[in-house]
Amino acid sequence: MHKEQIYNDLSQLIEKNKILRDEPMKNHTTFKIGGNADFLINATSKSDIILVYKYAIKNNIPVYIIGKASNLLVKDNGIRGIVIKNLYDDIKILKENEEIVELEVTSGTSCTKIAKFALENSLEGLEFSYGIPGTIGGAVRMNAGAYGGEIKNCIIESLVLDKEGNEKILNFEEHGFVYRNSSITKNGYILLSTKIKLKRGNKEDIKEKMDNNMKARLEKQPYNMPSAGSVFKRGNGFITSQIIDEAGLRGKTIGGAQVSPKHAGFIVNNGKATAEDVINLIEYIKKTVKEKFNKELETEVIIIGE
Ligand SMILES: Cc1cc2nc3c(=O)[nH]c(=O)nc-3n(C[C@H](O)[C@H](O)[C@H](O)COP(=O)(O)OP(=O)(O)OC[C@H]3O[C@@H](n4cnc5c(N)ncnc54)[C@H](O)[C@@H]3O)c2cc1C
Structure with a gap:
């Protein structure tokens, strides 16, 4: 479906000022990373969420809900379809x-x-x-x-x-x-x-x-740096941040993404990180920990987009 048509349809359902087009997701994620979403809806009520969600599924438009996007890594080419940003607060x-x-x-x-x-x-x-x-x-x-x-x-x-x-x-x-x-x-x-x-x-x-x-x-924690919290889940029989540290990876940097010098379980954005930098660093950490300790790390951060 054409983007202009989607915009016109959405404008019939909710206030126009809640509809953002080609919206940079880096403005919404705690990582401060992410390409553009075709549409981002600032949904402030239950009916905003329901109307937009039902419209999207009826018209086969991909739809994704986010909260504060504090556990998300959005890829550099962004998100096709509609992102519902949940501001329904009570x-x-x-x-x-x-x-x-x-x-x-x-x-x-x-x-x-x-x-x-x-x-x-x-x-x-x-x-x-x-x-x-x-x-x-x-x-x-x-x-x-x-x-x-x-x-x-x-x-x-x-x-x-x-x-x-x-x-x-x-x-x-x-x-x-x-x-x-x-x-x-x-x-x-x-x-x-x-x-x-x-x-x-x-x-x-x-x-x-x-x-x-x-x-x-x-x-x-590097609480005031852009990040998405702990990148990996708790280890099975080991402490994830400790094993990353013992693998010599504290402070390891790829592009603008860095294993936090303060807490090795976090990856921080040093200002100019792309999603690709973060994904490459995640893969590097997994590979190194596997080679050195034969342990598998499971990603907790959710990676979306293209
Ligand atoms: C500095 C920092 C510290 C953190 N510390 C912790 C911690 O101590 N413990 C911890 O568990 N996590 C922690 N996190 C991770 C994160 O804050 C949590 O996972 C949080 O619960 C994610 O909420 P969100 O609203 O940001 O969800 P988002 O990141 O926006 O979304 C996460 C997932 O939930 C889905 N989702 C969001 N809202 C809805 C909804 N209404 N209905 C259905 N699905 C939905 C999304 O689609 C996505 O798949 C931390 C993150 C940061 C940046």
């Missing part, structure tokens, strides 16, 4: 009693915002997620985790769109949570909102845990 208290509070959070809400909301309301269980620079949509899909916590531990149920664009409730089991993944990936669901359960706790203790986690991030 937190509501659904139920509460003396011990438990249930929240409904829409999928474009940032993890840090939800953790701060929990702190303000003296709710424990999300301290680990403070500082994860993604949305709850991305966090549920990835089963994000840190400092001994995982998002799955507070999920009750979620509202998703299936591949045909129908709304569907997923109960806890149907999320199929595993380490850094869920069945949302396999089934191609779009997460619209999720219900989470948190325990009432002590505000001081919650704040202390959040502050300690943030302090550890700032001390140990």
